[in-house]
Amino acid sequence: MTVFYGTLTSKGQTTVPSEVRDILNLKPGDKIRYVVRNGEVAMKAKNRRLSDLSGRFADPARSVLSDDDLRDAIVDAATEHLAGER
Known part of the structure; x- marks a missing residue:
């Protein structure tokens, strides 16, 4: 584990350290998500949309999404839908 x-x-603002931006491949304007569980915060790059999954499962060789990636995309889509962001 690496700590930054x-x-x-x-x-209430902070700068995301350059090492973290590099690891998450963040660019200016990218959205980031903070997941809070049991008093701890995880920051995730919000770079997948549910539409990005289109066709991923027709060809198993193209299906490179982890269970977490799939779950995150579904949660993001549901959250955006409920918030009226689409």
């Missing part, structure tokens, strides 16, 4: 640190500003 940042500082929270008075406006």
Whole structure:
């Protein structure tokens, strides 16, 4: 496990460390998601949409999504739908 640190500003903002941006392949304007469980926060790149999964299962060689990727895409789509973001 690698630990990175940042500082929270008075406006509640922080900079994502460059090492984390590189690991998650984040670019300016990308969305990130914070998952809070039991007092811990995980940050995930929100770079998959449910529509990205189209055709992935017709050819097993193209299906490179993990169970977590699939679950995250479904949760993201449901959240966006309920929030009226589509």
